[in-house]
Amino acid sequence: MSEEPSQSRPKESSGNESEGKAKLQVLVSALSEEQLDRYEAFRRSKFPQSMMKRMVHGMTGVTPSQNCSIALSGIAKVLVGQIVEEALEVQENLKETGPIHPKHIRDAVRQLRNKGLLGIGHHRKNKIETTLNSFSVEQRFYGPQTDMRKAITA
Helix, strand or coil: CCCCHHHHCCCCCCHHHHHHHHHHHHHHHCCCHHHHHHHHHHHHCCCCHHHHHHHHHHHHCCCCCHHHHHHHHHHHHHHHHHHHHHHHHHHHHCCCCCCCCHHHHHHHHHHHHHCCCCCCCCCCCCHHHHHHHHHHHHHHHHCCCCCHHHHHHC
């Protein structure tokens, strides 16, 4: 039995990869005890792929691939990390100590949204307005068989 060439050779790490690991090691060694605990918790945490698949399927009606759910889990983790860091800054600005509270998270999300760092829309459309707009799109494609706007608002 012969092994495939890619499996028999050990992976060679590039110079850039080893430089990156060395820089990360220097950064981690410079962290305070509290920061190191948070960093370790961040490294251990993850969003379950099954949850991401259910969420995407619920929003789009399409089951995402495994690679897509892995990518979404990573993006969600980074987003939560940004919100938590901003919430800690909010807490520090309010001169409060202890764990962060929902008010800190709300303020953090508000500040990130105002800075343009969050892609979440500030205002949601009225449900009836969204429904009416979807009917007008349907009428463009299927023709004005009935006036849906009058039927809904009547």
